[in-house]
Amino acid sequence: MGTEQLVQRRRHAMGPAYSHFYREPLYIVRGEGVWLYDDDGRRYLDCYNNVPSVGHCRPEIVDALSRQAATLNTHTRYLHHAIVEYAEMLADTLPGDLSVCTLVCTGTEANDLAYRIARAVTGNEGAICTHGAYHGNSTLVSELSPGFARKRPKPDVVADVMPPDVYRGPYRSNDPDYIEKYVQLVDDAVDELADNGHKPAMMIIDSIYDAAGIHTPPPEYQQRAHQRVRAAGGLVVCDEVQSGLTRLGDHWWGFMDSGVVPDIVTMGKPMGAGHPLAVVVTTPEIAADFARESSYFNTFGGNPVSATVGKAVLDIVQRDDLLSNVRKSGDYLLAGLRRLGEKHALIGDVRGKGLFLAVDLVRDRETREPAAAEAAEIMERMRESGVLVALIGEKRNAIKFRPPLVFTTEHADIALNALDQALEEEQ
Ligand SMILES: Cc1ncc(COP(=O)(O)O)c(C=O)c1O
Known part of the structure; x- marks a missing residue:
C-alpha cells in the first residue's frame, strides 16, 4: 500500500486530530537498533526517538516479552515475582527513601497519580508547573501542561512559572542574580495560589525542560525551588519521563545532577523500550499516607509482561553501561x-546534556530572533539525507537530538554531516 493511500485511510479512520512528522509522512515498517526502515527499504538514522531506549526491536526485549506473553499475563491482583522484582530493581537505582513503586501505563497516568498523591498527603489542592511544559494529556494533567495540552484558561488551582532559560528568558547568565530571580518566580507562584485561596500540593519539575526548548536547570535553582515549595507545604514531583534512565549521562535520573531528592518521581517513555510502561516512585511514608485514603488499581499497569520487559530494559542499561x-x-x-x-x-x-541536545537557530545572533521556517526546512533536508530529527521550543526553531541510548559516536558523525550539509544548503 502506498503512503498517499495510507494517509487518506488514516484520516478517514482516525480523524484529523492526529498529526505526523514531515511534509511527506514517513511510512516506517521496521526498526533495528538506531535505524528505521521505510516501506521502500530505505533506512534512516533515528536521532529522535527516546522510547526505544535500548534500540528498536532489541532481540533480548522481544524475547523476554514473548516468553512472558506465552506464559501468563494478568494484573497486580495476583502475586507475581516479576512485578516485585522490577519494583525492587528500580528502587535500587534511586537515592534516598524513594523506594515504593506504582506501575502504570503512560507518563500521563504517572503524573495524574502523582498529583492525586500530593493532594491526598498535603491536604492542599494547588499545583505549580512551568511555562512550556508538557506532562500529559488527561483532563487533569493537561491543566499542568501549558506547552501543548492546556487549551482553556488556566484554572486558579494552577500557577505557571518561567523555568530558567538563560538564552532567551527574562534573566540570563550574564545577570549575577539570575538563579535567585528564577527562584523568586516560584515564590510568586505560591503567592498567586494564596491569592486564589490555595496552597500548593506540589510543584512538578522537569530535570531538563524539553518542550520549552531543552534548558538544563542549574543545580542551585533545583535546590532552592525544592526548598521554597516544601516551605509552602507542597511536595516536589520530578518528571523523569524524558530525562530519566541515564538520558542526561551522569546519573540514572536527571534530578540527581542537582543533588536533590524529590518526594515523588514519575517515569515513562523509555522504561519499556516501546512497551507501555510507566512508574510513580515515592517514599514509604508518603505511600502509607496515600494508602490510608485510597487504594490503587490499574488493569494493565504492572502486568507481568510489562514488568518482565521493564526488568529486561534495566538489565541491558546496567550490563551495557x-x-x-x-x-x-x-x-x-x-x-x-x-x-x-x-x-x-x-x-x-x-x-543540553547527554543525549538530549538542542541546536537553536536564529536569524540574528544579537536579537536571537527564532529562525522557525529555516529550522523546518533543515529538518526536512536532514530527513531527505536519511537522518530523523524534530523541532522543539515555543517557536519550534530548535533542532532536537534525543536518540535511543545506544547511539554511538559513529552515528553522531552521520548526524553531524547531515546537519552541516543542510545548513550549507540553507545559506
Ligand atoms: C516530560 C513528559 N511528561 C509526561 C509525558 C506524557 O507521557 P505519555 O505520552 O506517556 O502519557 C510526556 C510525553 O511527551 C513528557 O514529555
Missing part, C-alpha cells in the same frame, strides 16, 4: 554541534 555510552556519545555530539555553531551563522545556541 549505557550511562557511559550516553556520556561519551552525548559529549561527542555536543562538541560536534558546537563546531558547526562556529561555522554557520544560523546557529545561535547549542545546549
Whole structure:
C-alpha cells in the first residue's frame, strides 16, 4: 500500500486530530537498533526517538516479552515475582527513601497519580508547573501542561512559572542574580495560589525542560525551588519521563545532577523500550499516607509482561553501561554541534546534556530572533539525507537530538554531516 493511500485511510479512520512528522509522512515498517526502515527499504538514522531506549526491536526485549506473553499475563491482583522484582530493581537505582513503586501505563497516568498523591498527603489542592511544559494529556494533567495540552484558561488551582532559560528568558547568565530571580518566580507562584485561596500540593519539575526548548536547570535553582515549595507545604514531583534512565549521562535520573531528592518521581517513555510502561516512585511514608485514603488499581499497569520487559530494559542499561555510552556519545555530539555553531551563522545556541541536545537557530545572533521556517526546512533536508530529527521550543526553531541510548559516536558523525550539509544548503 502506498503512503498517499495510507494517509487518506488514516484520516478517514482516525480523524484529523492526529498529526505526523514531515511534509511527506514517513511510512516506517521496521526498526533495528538506531535505524528505521521505510516501506521502500530505505533506512534512516533515528536521532529522535527516546522510547526505544535500548534500540528498536532489541532481540533480548522481544524475547523476554514473548516468553512472558506465552506464559501468563494478568494484573497486580495476583502475586507475581516479576512485578516485585522490577519494583525492587528500580528502587535500587534511586537515592534516598524513594523506594515504593506504582506501575502504570503512560507518563500521563504517572503524573495524574502523582498529583492525586500530593493532594491526598498535603491536604492542599494547588499545583505549580512551568511555562512550556508538557506532562500529559488527561483532563487533569493537561491543566499542568501549558506547552501543548492546556487549551482553556488556566484554572486558579494552577500557577505557571518561567523555568530558567538563560538564552532567551527574562534573566540570563550574564545577570549575577539570575538563579535567585528564577527562584523568586516560584515564590510568586505560591503567592498567586494564596491569592486564589490555595496552597500548593506540589510543584512538578522537569530535570531538563524539553518542550520549552531543552534548558538544563542549574543545580542551585533545583535546590532552592525544592526548598521554597516544601516551605509552602507542597511536595516536589520530578518528571523523569524524558530525562530519566541515564538520558542526561551522569546519573540514572536527571534530578540527581542537582543533588536533590524529590518526594515523588514519575517515569515513562523509555522504561519499556516501546512497551507501555510507566512508574510513580515515592517514599514509604508518603505511600502509607496515600494508602490510608485510597487504594490503587490499574488493569494493565504492572502486568507481568510489562514488568518482565521493564526488568529486561534495566538489565541491558546496567550490563551495557549505557550511562557511559550516553556520556561519551552525548559529549561527542555536543562538541560536534558546537563546531558547526562556529561555522554557520544560523546557529545561535547549542545546549543540553547527554543525549538530549538542542541546536537553536536564529536569524540574528544579537536579537536571537527564532529562525522557525529555516529550522523546518533543515529538518526536512536532514530527513531527505536519511537522518530523523524534530523541532522543539515555543517557536519550534530548535533542532532536537534525543536518540535511543545506544547511539554511538559513529552515528553522531552521520548526524553531524547531515546537519552541516543542510545548513550549507540553507545559506
Ligand atoms: C516530560 C513528559 N511528561 C509526561 C509525558 C506524557 O507521557 P505519555 O505520552 O506517556 O502519557 C510526556 C510525553 O511527551 C513528557 O514529555
